[in-house]
Amino acid sequence: MQRQAGPLDAVQGVVHGVDPSSLETARMLVAGKFSDDERARESIDRGTEAAEILGKLGMDSDTLAAALLLRFLGEGALDRAAIEKSIGAQVARLTQGALRIASLKDLRKTATETLQANRLRQMLLTIAEDPRVVLVSLAHQLCALRRAENAPKETRCDLAQETLDVFAPLANRLGVWQLKQELEDLAFRYLEPDAYRCVADGLEQRHADRGSYIAQVVSRLREELHRAGISAEISGRPKHVFSVWTKMREKNLDLSGVFDVLGFRILVNDVSECYAALGVVHGLWEPILDAFDDYIAKPKPNGYQSLHSAVIGPDGVTIEVQIRTFAMHRHADLGVAAHWQYKEGLQRRIAWSRSFLESGESTPHDIDIIERFKQAAFHHRTYVLTPQGHIIDLPAEATPLDFAYAVHTQVGHRCRGAKVDGAMVPLTKPLVSGQQIEILTARDGHPSRDWLNPNLGYLKTSSARAKVRHWLKQQDHEAHVTQGRVVLEREHRRLGLNEINIAELARRFKMRSEDLLAAVGRGDIGPVRLGQALGTQLQPQAPSPPASLPSALSEGRLLVHGTSNVLTRVAGCCKPVPGEPIGGYVTTRGGGISIHRRDCPNLKELAALRPQKLMEVAWDKE
Numbered sequence: 001m002q003r004q005a006g007p008l009d010a011v012q013g014v015v016h017g018v019d020p021s022s023l024e025t026a027r028m029l030v031a032g033k034f035s036d037d038e039r040a041r042e043s044i045d046r047g048t049e050a051a052e053i054l055g056k057l058g059m060d061s062d063t064l065a066a067a068l069l070l071r072f073l074g075e076g077a078l079d080r081a082a083i084e085k086s087i088g089a090q091v092a093r094l095t096q097g098a099l100r101i102a103s104l105k106d107l108r109k110t111a112t113e114t115l116q117a118n119r120l121r122q123m124l125l126t127i128a129e130d131p132r133v134v135l136v137s138l139a140h141q142l143c144a145l146r147r148a149e150n151a152p153k154e155t156r157c158d159l160a161q162e163t164l165d166v167f168a169p170l171a172n173r174l175g176v177w178q179l180k181q182e183l184e185d186l187a188f189r190y191l192e193p194d195a196y197r198c199v200a201d202g203l204e205q206r207h208a209d210r211g212s213y214i215a216q217v218v219s220r221l222r223e224e225l226h227r228a229g230i231s232a233e234i235s236g237r238p239k240h241v242f243s244v245w246t247k248m249r250e251k252n253l254d255l256s257g258v259f260d261v262l263g264f265r266i267l268v269n270d271v272s273e274c275y276a277a278l279g280v281v282h283g284l285w286e287p288i289l290d291a292f293d294d295y296i297a298k299p300k301p302n303g304y305q306s307l308h309s310a311v312i313g314p315d316g317v318t319i320e321v322q323i324r325t326f327a328m329h330r331h332a333d334l335g336v337a338a339h340w341q342y343k344e345g346l347q348r349r350i351a352w353s354r355s356f357l358e359s360g361e362s363t364p365h366d367i368d369i370i371e372r373f374k375q376a377a378f379h380h381r382t383y384v385l386t387p388q389g390h391i392i393d394l395p396a397e398a399t400p401l402d403f404a405y406a407v408h409t410q411v412g413h414r415c416r417g418a419k420v421d422g423a424m425v426p427l428t429k430p431l432v433s434g435q436q437i438e439i440l441t442a443r444d445g446h447p448s449r450d451w452l453n454p455n456l457g458y459l460k461t462s463s464a465r466a467k468v469r470h471w472l473k474q475q476d477h478e479a480h481v482t483q484g485r486v487v488l489e490r491e492h493r494r495l496g497l498n499e500i501n502i503a504e505l506a507r508r509f510k511m512r513s514e515d516l517l518a519a520v521g522r523g524d525i526g527p528v529r530l531g532q533a534l535g536t537q538l539q540p541q542a543p544s545p546p547a548s549l550p551s552a553l554s555e556g557r558l559l560v561h562g563t564s565n566v567l568t569r570v571a572g573c574c575k576p577v578p579g580e581p582i583g584g585y586v587t588t589r590g591g592g593i594s595i596h597r598r599d600c601p602n603l604k605e606l607a608a609l610r611p612q613k614l615m616e617v618a619w620d621k622e
Helices: 007-012 021-034 038-056 061-074 080-086 089-109 114-127 131-146 153-173 177-191 193-206 210-227 241-250 271-284 326-340 345-357 369-376 400-407 409-413 462-475 477-495 502-508 513-522 527-537 601-609
Strands: 233-238 262-268 307-312 318-325 381-385 391-395 415-420 423-425 437-441 558-560 568-570 582-586 593-597 617-619
Touching: 021 038, 021 061, 021 080, 021 089, 038 061, 038 131, 061 080, 061 089, 061 131, 080 089, 089 131, 131 153, 131 177, 153 177, 177 193, 177 241, 193 241, 210 233, 210 262, 210 271, 262 271, 262 326, 271 307, 271 318, 318 326, 391 400, 400 409, 400 415, 400 437, 400 462, 409 415, 409 462, 462 477, 477 513, 477 527, 502 513, 502 527, 527 601, 582 601, 582 617, 593 601
Parallel strands: 262 318, 568 593
Antiparallel strands: 233 262, 307 318, 381 391, 415 423, 415 437, 558 617, 582 593
């Protein structure tokens, strides 16, 4: 008895020019394991439909196999080890990657803000080591939309919003217009059925005779291009519903105000013919100058290349014309999928990688497109999750401590440990996109000065380091104020001043009095600057007798080269003792010569400012 054809057999019909071995093995695995399981029927149908979608995009056998098996892996009917054993590591990796994206897409429900939704899309691309993983997810999302027509309204709307927030932009990022347009139109129909019907019906009524109009424009274009010696393939089509609705909303127009709802595509052999064809079009009809875009000279981030122009066509109808090469068109319709078609070969894969990155740099011919995708997909950013599912955007190599400060300054200050995906990790461990981070805090915790040591690797972000520095500065403020008072009192005695007017001094430095004291105490205002300010702004009193030398000097006399009977005093900043190398500095206001250790920072600063006031001094050895 001949076996009746089932849904799995249809998959084979969409494989063009690829080795079907992986797909055939996957079909046999599913058929043999679940052929009598009615509960698995939906998974088989869904997987088959997703594989058909990808097959029409020309994807390879491994990708189709992953699409077929995804729901079985997600439902626990198969595990990665079984797939790897039966089919191979490549299919197992693709299936597991697509499942990971499917599990993370629910984070969209917590990503209500545009910024969070954008971060989610970026994170999904970052964690997808292979763009085929994203394509499998897109195919399954499209299947879910197609099958949701009779689902409860809440389910339909949630699926549609998820599509517009995450999956349609992902399709756009990979340049897969075939999937993008159907995803957008179905989602729009579920979310705003009345608006969808209004636009769709209006387009149908406006262009009930669009077939003859399109044929008229195509015929005229073909005639003029042939006359110019340009071999071209020309087609016309109405724009899809969601794109028309988007233009209406962005420009605040009703349907009657949207003219360019018809688009025409001209495909030629090379770039020079693209620009030649553009000249023919502009010679036929009046161009709308503001509507011209040259995506050949400057491709879109996803590698899309084409010339776009809008013209006033026959009967005064505004039409859009796209002109590109056949190779550009394959990429425009299929995006990254086009580069797994067997006939494309390695060279086209590498060419796409270059345009994807827009780097203009040469690429070694042995680098695979997967590696180029991994480098292109936001390699300089890390996207991780809070326990509540919010996405935090950090630089590459950021640590759990950077994450803590990104969540909140106080969380960073009180951080004492971190869990990554439930396991304790050091605070210096670099984070990886897709991880979930939990920060452990102490009630009275505070930052450590070690966190600022670049050699220890606690912090990678400048914002987190700035927060730590600010906290440490605030905590030291009182101690610095006290030390500042001590320094000012010492300068008061050294310069023999009647009194120090702190308020006047603060005005000179354009600070508050307390901030001035703290700056002096920290050393931000050195003794030379302070002495200059005190000497110019305050009136001195008659010189006071020099302070007696410390007891450490009672047995050591000083010799000052070239002079005799000179008043000397020991500098309070370094307090040299007999036997240490010393130097002298002639002070102002009758203070004689102050004696410093030769390695005293203040003496070095004074010497740099007024070297003529340095004096050679030494301990008397007698």
